[in-house]
Amino acid sequence: MTRxxxxxxxxxxxxxxxxxxxxxxxxxxxxxxxxGKTSLMLFVMISVIxxxxxxxxxxxxxxxxxxxxxxxxxxxxxxxHAGEQIKVRLHFSIPGxxxxxxxxxxxxxxxxxxxxxxxxxxxxxxxxxxxxxxxQTPPLERGRYYFTETECVSEDIFGFIEHKGRFHVPGQFRVxxxxxxxxxWKLFDRxxxxxxxxxxxxxxxxxxxxxxxxxxxxxxxRISRIHWNxxxxxxxxxxxxxxxDSVPKTMLLLDATKAHYGSDAQFELAVSTAASLLEYGGRxxxxxxxxxxxxxxxxxxxxxxxxxxxxxxxxxxxxSADGYGKLLPKLEQNAxxxxxxxxxxxxxPASGQQVLDILRWAExxxxxxxxxxxxxxxxxxxxxxxxxxxxxxxxACSIQSLSELPAALGGGRV
Numbered sequence: 001m002t003r004x005x006x007x008x009x010x011x012x013x014x015x016x017x018x019x020x021x022x023x024x025x026x027x028x029x030x031x032x033x034x035x036g037k038t039s040l041m042l043f044v045m046i047s048v049i050x051x052x053x054x055x056x057x058x059x060x061x062x063x064x065x066x067x068x069x070x071x072x073x074x075x076x077x078x079x080x081h082a083g084e085q086i087k088v089r090l091h092f093s094i095p096g097x098x099x100x101x102x103x104x105x106x107x108x109x110x111x112x113x114x115x116x117x118x119x120x121x122x123x124x125x126x127x128x129x130x131x132x133x134x135x136q137t138p139p140l141e142r143g144r145y146y147f148t149e150t151e152c153v154s155e156d157i158f159g160f161i162e163h164k165g166r167f168h169v170p171g172q173f174r175v176x177x178x179x180x181x182x183x184x185w186k187l188f189d190r191x192x193x194x195x196x197x198x199x200x201x202x203x204x205x206x207x208x209x210x211x212x213x214x215x216x217x218x219x220x221x222r223i224s225r226i227h228w229n230x231x232x233x234x235x236x237x238x239x240x241x242x243x244x245d246s247v248p249k250t251m252l253l254l255d256a257t258k259a260h261y262g263s264d265a266q267f268e269l270a271v272s273t274a275a276s277l278l279e280y281g282g283r284x285x286x287x288x289x290x291x292x293x294x295x296x297x298x299x300x301x302x303x304x305x306x307x308x309x310x311x312x313x314x315x316x317x318x319x320s321a322d323g324y325g326k327l328l329p330k331l332e333q334n335a336x337x338x339x340x341x342x343x344x345x346x347x348x349p350a351s352g353q354q355v356l357d358i359l360r361w362a363e364x365x366x367x368x369x370x371x372x373x374x375x376x377x378x379x380x381x382x383x384x385x386x387x388x389x390x391x392x393x394x395x396a397c398s399i400q401s402l403s404e405l406p407a408a409l410g411g412g413r414v
Contacts, residue, residue, distance in 0.1 A: 024050045061103065061152040061165035066092035068147065068169040082142045082178040082268075087134070088119075090150070090169070094129035104153040105133045112144040112318055140175045142271060144318055147171040174317050177268070177275040180402050184410040185280060187343070187370060187395055213241040249287045249302035249339050251367075252277055253358075255348030256294035257323035262376045266349060267321045270374045272402050273347050275316055282309050290315070291338070294323040297330050299337045328357050341366040349374040351385045359394060370395035372408075 027043045069089040072080055080086060090105065107119040117138070123131040152165045214230045217237030230238035254274045261267040274290065281288035281304075289302035290312040300312045327350075331338070338344075344367045346358060351373060362369040371389060375398045389396035397408035 020050060061094060061100075061154045061163050064092055064094050064152045064165050064167050066090055066150060066167055066169050068171045070171060070173055079176055080140070080173060081176045082272075083139050084175070085139055086137050086173065088137065088171075090133040092123075092131060092133070092150075092152070092167075094125060094152075100125060100129070100154045102154065103131065106151040106153070107133075107135075108148045109137065109145055110148060111141075113320060142175055142177045142268060142317055144174050145172065174314065176313060177316055178272040178402055179276045179279050180272070180405055182276055182280040182406050182409055186410060214238050215241045249289065249342040250281065251289045251291060251302060251338060251342045251344050253344055253346045253348075254290065254292045254319075255323070255327065255346070255350060256292050256319060256321050257325075257327065257348075257350075258321045259324065260348060260350050261321050261374075262349075264321075266374055266376050269399070269402060270347050270349070271316050271319060273372060273374065273399070273405055275313060276402070276405060277345065278309055278312055278316075282306065289339070289342075291334075292319055293327055293330055294319065294321070297334045299334065301337075302339060302342065327354060328361060331358065331361060335365070338365070338367075343367065344369040345372060346370065347372045347374065349376065359389075372396075372405075373398040375400045 024046050027039070027046045031039045031043045067090075069091075071087045071089070072084060073087075088107070090107065092103075092105070094100070094103075102122050102124050104120065104122045108116055109119070110116045119135050121133055121135065123133050125131040147169065149166045149168045152167070154163050214227050215238070217226065217231075217239045221239045225239045227238045227240045252274050254270060256267075261270070278288060278290065280286075285304045287302040287304050288309070289300050291297070291299040292315070298315060300308065300315070303309070327348075344362045346355065346369060348355070348371070355371060359369045359371070371394065373385070373396065377400045386396040386398055399405050399408050
């Protein structure tokens, strides 16, 4: 009954419904006052058409149900990174047996920052009232995406009245930041003159003789490293995983202050830099943490656990440049959460006195600090910034694109 009243209420707002109703009333008066077989036949035909329109209005696309399937070119369940596309397969089904010539499907996909994309396509349903819509999104940037309600639009076989329906199929996914492979980081090289005091004592990370588990075989592993029992059981090459010597804790400090970034692309570069360093730490099982200076201060303590690192990456997915004000007061307010003696990596486009204040503050807590400056290429008067920090024993580099990061960390120019 509710669906009937809803269909009648929406129909009364359409002028074509009134036109059809007027024709039916006119045919009814024609039968009552004129009589005869012709008027009766005309009335029956118009009544059948009106009944068809009423049934189609209270059912049809209003009862549409569907399922959505998301996949990438590498298959389902794979991690999606920025710049990649996702394939959407929407299967819908309309209950009933009334014929419909076509259905227009409108999909809206939204990003966590408010951006939206609209997809529209017409589909001809089969005799069972079901069909499939397939489309591919444009290259996506970092963020969290979700689909809103799907709208279905159809007309009756006569083209008299347009019918609309909505149904919701949950569909959410995350797009990870762009990353680049970092082969070496000279701050963790004992032979580097810019290596911190902790790294000089701990040297680069070395494996012990204690077996910690089994991992997949990597091309180049020595024969002595192959785990023969696991290889025989699984039928795939497996290698022994050894425990590592302890290394100092590393904290990535990412600046998310809106005023410091000249464009969205510059902020995305900063986020991608932090994500690439997290991946580097994950490969070496380093105790690495993350702190972001945005509207709210968010900190993840240093950890070598894969699950903790995934939570840091998911935080970077949702991060926005919404911070304001000075950075040092935020650090001082949350100083108790930062591990003393850790190695601090400050990622920011800022330079000058406020960065020097942060580096000095880190020194008072026994931290060895470095600065990765995110450059837009349009700054003036900062050519000697990296040389000035290097003269005081602080590692600094400047990058304008993500591809420059490996060279800058592995010995490229500042």
